[in-house]
Amino acid sequence: MPEFLELLTPEEGISKLLQHMELVVFRSENIRTENGLNRILAGNINSDEDIPAFTRSTVDGFAVIGKDTFGASEVLPAIFEVVGEIQMGKPADIQINKGQACLIHTGGMLPAGADAVVMVENTQYSNSKEIEVYRAVPSGENVILKGEDIMKGDIVLQKGIKIRASEIGALMALGITEIEVYDLPRVGILSTGDEIIPPHNLPELGQIRDINSYSLSAIVEKFGGIPKCYPIIQDDKSKLLNSLRIAHEENDLIIVTAGSSASVRDLTADAINELGSPGVLVHGINVRPGKPTILAYANGKPIIGLPGNPVSAFVIAHLLLRCIMPKLRGEVKTFETQIMKGMITINISSAAGREDWVPVRLLEEENNGLKLVEPIFYKSNLIFSLIDAIGLARIAPEVTGLEANSEVEILLI
Amino acid sequence: MPEFLELLTPEEGISKLLQHMELVVFRSENIRTENGLNRILAGNINSDEDIPAFTRSTVDGFAVIGKDTFGASEVLPAIFEVVGEIQMGKPADIQINKGQACLIHTGGMLPAGADAVVMVENTQYSNSKEIEVYRAVPSGENVILKGEDIMKGDIVLQKGIKIRASEIGALMALGITEIEVYDLPRVGILSTGDEIIPPHNLPELGQIRDINSYSLSAIVEKFGGIPKCYPIIQDDKSKLLNSLRIAHEENDLIIVTAGSSASVRDLTADAINELGSPGVLVHGINVRPGKPTILAYANGKPIIGLPGNPVSAFVIAHLLLRCIMPKLRGEVKTFETQIMKGMITINISSAAGREDWVPVRLLEEENNGLKLVEPIFYKSNLIFSLIDAIGLARIAPEVTGLEANSEVEILLI
Numbered sequence: 001m002p003e004f005l006e007l008l009t010p011e012e013g014i015s016k017l018l019q020h021m022e023l024v025v026f027r028s029e030n031i032r033t034e035n036g037l038n039r040i041l042a043g044n045i046n047s048d049e050d051i052p053a054f055t056r057s058t059v060d061g062f063a064v065i066g067k068d069t070f071g072a073s074e075v076l077p078a079i080f081e082v083v084g085e086i087q088m089g090k091p092a093d094i095q096i097n098k099g100q101a102c103l104i105h106t107g108g109m110l111p112a113g114a115d116a117v118v119m120v121e122n123t124q125y126s127n128s129k130e131i132e133v134y135r136a137v138p139s140g141e142n143v144i145l146k147g148e149d150i151m152k153g154d155i156v157l158q159k160g161i162k163i164r165a166s167e168i169g170a171l172m173a174l175g176i177t178e179i180e181v182y183d184l185p186r187v188g189i190l191s192t193g194d195e196i197i198p199p200h201n202l203p204e205l206g207q208i209r210d211i212n213s214y215s216l217s218a219i220v221e222k223f224g225g226i227p228k229c230y231p232i233i234q235d236d237k238s239k240l241l242n243s244l245r246i247a248h249e250e251n252d253l254i255i256v257t258a259g260s261s262a263s264v265r266d267l268t269a270d271a272i273n274e275l276g277s278p279g280v281l282v283h284g285i286n287v288r289p290g291k292p293t294i295l296a297y298a299n300g301k302p303i304i305g306l307p308g309n310p311v312s313a314f315v316i317a318h319l320l321l322r323c324i325m326p327k328l329r330g331e332v333k334t335f336e337t338q339i340m341k342g343m344i345t346i347n348i349s350s351a352a353g354r355e356d357w358v359p360v361r362l363l364e365e366e367n368n369g370l371k372l373v374e375p376i377f378y379k380s381n382l383i384f385s386l387i388d389a390i391g392l393a394r395i396a397p398e399v400t401g402l403e404a405n406s407e408v409e410i411l412l413i
Numbered sequence: 414m415p416e417f418l419e420l421l422t423p424e425e426g427i428s429k430l431l432q433h434m435e436l437v438v439f440r441s442e443n444i445r446t447e448n449g450l451n452r453i454l455a456g457n458i459n460s461d462e463d464i465p466a467f468t469r470s471t472v473d474g475f476a477v478i479g480k481d482t483f484g485a486s487e488v489l490p491a492i493f494e495v496v497g498e499i500q501m502g503k504p505a506d507i508q509i510n511k512g513q514a515c516l517i518h519t520g521g522m523l524p525a526g527a528d529a530v531v532m533v534e535n536t537q538y539s540n541s542k543e544i545e546v547y548r549a550v551p552s553g554e555n556v557i558l559k560g561e562d563i564m565k566g567d568i569v570l571q572k573g574i575k576i577r578a579s580e581i582g583a584l585m586a587l588g589i590t591e592i593e594v595y596d597l598p599r600v601g602i603l604s605t606g607d608e609i610i611p612p613h614n615l616p617e618l619g620q621i622r623d624i625n626s627y628s629l630s631a632i633v634e635k636f637g638g639i640p641k642c643y644p645i646i647q648d649d650k651s652k653l654l655n656s657l658r659i660a661h662e663e664n665d666l667i668i669v670t671a672g673s674s675a676s677v678r679d680l681t682a683d684a685i686n687e688l689g690s691p692g693v694l695v696h697g698i699n700v701r702p703g704k705p706t707i708l709a710y711a712n713g714k715p716i717i718g719l720p721g722n723p724v725s726a727f728v729i730a731h732l733l734l735r736c737i738m739p740k741l742r743g744e745v746k747t748f749e750t751q752i753m754k755g756m757i758t759i760n761i762s763s764a765a766g767r768e769d770w771v772p773v774r775l776l777e778e779e780n781n782g783l784k785l786v787e788p789i790f791y792k793s794n795l796i797f798s799l800i801d802a803i804g805l806a807r808i809a810p811e812v813t814g815l816e817a818n819s820e821v822e823i824l825l826i
Binding site for chain 2: 033034037051052053054058086087088089090091092106107108109144148149150156157164165166167168169170172173174175177193194195196197199200201202203204205206207208209210211212214215216217218219221222235308309310314335337338340341362369379382383384386387389390412413
C-alpha cells in the first residue's frame with residue numbers, strides 16, 4: 001500500500017469523496033404527508049391559502065371594537081352590550097357596532113366590525129345583556145389576522161429540508177396531504193473473507209460469524225438509508241468483482257468490508273478500480289482504528305472499502321456515513337444531534353497527525369456541566385467492547401493525546 | 414379549573430404520573446435480530462459460546478513461541494524456521510516447536526504450540542525457509558485468547574437496554590439471530606373541536622384543519638411508539654367518552670387534544686374521569702405554553718389531555734413523551750440525545766414559579782463553544798413559527814427569565 005506514505009486525515013478523505021458526490025443524481029417519490037417524518041423535501045412548498053383563513057381570537061373573551069375600550073380600567077369600566085356568541089366552526093354572522101360585544105372562544109372567527117378581543121378575565125357581566133370591561137385593548141389585541149401566519153403564494157418550506165413533526169403540522173394546516181420527497185438512499189453491503197460464515201451457522205475451528213453485514217446495516221438504517229446485504233464473498237477477485245457489479249447496479253452507495261490480510265485488502269482496491277472511473281480516490285486514512293479504509297467513486301456512485309475487523313468497520317462507518325448519508329439523502333442543511341461533549345477522566349496518548357477514535361463509557365458523575373467518560377481499552381477484534389460504550393471520543397490529528405479532565409467531543413453510537 | 418390554584422411544575426406533574434406507571438404491564442415479541450435497531454430487550458442475553466471460539470492473531474505476521482524471541486533486536490535478530498501458513502477459515506493443522514514459525518493473517522487461528530505473533534513488519538526472510546525476527550514478543554502478544562471477549566455463560570446484554578448497531582453486531586457474533594423485545598407502545602390520538610376538519614377538506618369560514626393528530630403522531634413516532642389517529646370528535650361529552658373508551662381499549666397511552674374553549678376543556682377532564690380510577694391526577698401545569706394540560710391514569714393506562722392550540726400541544730407532547738415513552742417502551746436506562754446547550758442572544762422574561770419553553774432559531778455563530786440561538790416570538794396559534802425553530806429553550810421555574818449571553822438548555826424538536 002504505497003499510498004500509506006502520505007495519508008489523508010478522515011476530514012480530508014471525506015472532503016475528497018464529497019467533491020465527487022456533487023454530481024449525484026437524485027430520484028424522488030410522492031408520499032402521504034403523514035408518512036413523511038425524517039424524509040427530505042424534493043421541492044419548495046408554496047401556500048395556496050392564507051393562514052389563518054379568517055381573523056381569529058387567540059383567547060376566550062369578548063370581541064369588541066378596540067377604540068371603544070379606551071380608558072377602561074378596574075376603577076372606571078367601559079360598558080358593552082352583549083349581542084351574541086360566536087359558534088365554533090361556523091362563520092361569524094354577527095355585526096359588531098359601537099359599544100357592542102359578543103362572546104368568542106379561542107380560535108373563533110372575529111365578527112364583522114370587531115378588531116380586538118378582551119380576555120374574559122378582564123370582564124364581568126353587570127346584567128344578562130351587558131358586561132363591564134376593565135381593561136383597554138388596542139386594535140389587533142388577542143387576534144390573529146387573516147394571512148398573518150402565511151400569505152397565499154408564500155414559500156412555506158424549502159427544498160432539501162428534513163421533515164419533522166412541526167413541518168407535518170404546517171403542511172396539514174395548508175391542506176397539503178401529499179408531498180414529493182427524495183428516495184431513501186439504497187446502500188449495498190458486501191462482506192468478504194474465506195473465514196466468514198452466516199451468523200445462524202455454527203462456526204468450525206478457524207471460522208467466525210459475519211458481524212459486519214449486520215452492524216453496518218444498522219448504522220445505515222440509523223443514518224436514514226435502506227441497507228441491502230449481499231451473500232458473503234470469498235477472497236477471490238473475480239467473485240468479488242461480480243458481486244460488486246451487481247451491488248453497484250442496485251444501490252446508491254456500496255460498502256464492502258475486506259478480508260483480513262493485507263494481500264486481500266489490495267484485492268478489494270483492484271476490484272473497485274474495475275467498476276468504473278475515477279475508481280479509488282483514497283487508499284488508507286491516518287486514523288485509528290481503520291487505517292486501511294478505501295474511498296472510491298465509480299460511474300456516479302460512491303464506494304467505501306472498510307477493514308474486516310468489526311470494530312474498525314463500525315468506527316469508520318460512523319465517521320463516513322454521518323457525512324455521506326445526508327448528502328445522498330439530499331439534505332441541504334444537516335443538524336447533527338449525535339455529538340456530545342464530555343470530560344475524559346484519564347490521559348490518552350495518540351500519534352501526532354493521526355486522528356484517534358476511542359470508545360468511551362459514561363460515568364454517573366458530572367464536572368463543570370460535562371458528563372464524565374472513561375476510555376474502554378480493547379484488542380483489535382472485540383465488538384463486545386462497544387456494548388459498554390456510549391460513543392467514540394475524538395483525538396484530533398493536531399494533538400498527541402488528551403489530558404485527564406479535558407473536554408472531549410464524543411460521537412454517540 | 415379550581416386546580417389551577419396550586420399548579421405543579423412539569424417535572425412534578427410528570428413524576429406523579431410516572432409513579433402510577435410503575436405498574437404498567439409489558440408485552441413482548443420475538444423478532445429477528447437484524448430488525449432489532451432501537452428496540453428494547455425483554456430479557457437478559459447469555460452466551461452459549463466462548464468468543465472468540467479459538468485463539469486468534471490480531472495482526473499479519475508469524476506465529477511463534479514467545480520465549481524463543483527473547484533478546485531479539487534489529488542488531489541481533491532471532492532466526493526461525495518457517496514451517497507453513499495458516500489458511501483463513503480452517504483449523505490450524507500445524508504444530509509449532511522450538512525455533513519454528515508459521516505465516517498467519519489477521520484473524521487466523523493460532524497453531525498448537527505457538528503463543529504469540531510477531532508482526533510482519535518486524536521480520537524478514539533470510540532465505541525461502543527462514544525468517545529473521547527483529548523484536549521480542551512476550552507470550553500473548555498480538556493474539557486474542559479463546560473466551561477473552563466473552564466466556565460461555567456470561568450475561569452479554571441486560572434486559573431493558575436499547576439495541577444499537579453495536580448490540581446487533583455482538584448478538585450476531587454469538588449466533589443469536591432471534592431476540593425477545595418489548596412491544597412498541599401503541600398510542601391513540603384523539604382530536605376534538607367543533608371547528609376541526611380533516612386536512613384534505615377545504616375549510617369553510619370558521620373551520621380549521623386538524624393539525625394536532627398529525628404533528629402528535631409524528632412526535633409519537635419520533636419517541637418510538639406506534640400512533641393511531643381516531644376520527645375528529647365534536648365537543649360533546651358522550652361522543653368524546655365513547656371514543657376515549659375505544660382508544661383506551663386499543664392502546665397503551667391515549668393523547669386527547671381538547672377543544673379550544675375553557676368549558677370544553679373541563680368536559681375532557683370529566684370524560685377522562687369516567688374511564689376508570691384513579692382518573693385525572695393533574696389538571697393544569699405551571700408551564701407556558703400548555704397550562705391547561707391534564708395528566709391522568711385509568712385502569713393501568715396513562716392518558717394525556719393537551720390544549721387544542723397546536724403550538725401548546727406540540728410543546729407539551731415533547732415534554733411529556735420524552736419521559737413517558739421510554740418508560741412505556743421498557744427502557745431501563747435512557748440516554749437522551751435531544752438536549753443541546755446553546756447561548757441565548759437576548760433577554761427573555763418569565764414569571765417566577767412558571768417553566769417556559771421558548772422556540773429558538775439557530776444562528777450561524779458560536780460563542781465560547783456554544784451555538785447562538787435567538788427566541789422566536791409567536792402568537793398563540795402559529796404552528797408555522799415552529800418551522801424555523803431548532804428546538805425549545807427552557808426557562809426554569811426558579812428564575813424570572815434568561816439574560817442575554819447566558820447558557821440555555823434546548824430541547825431539540
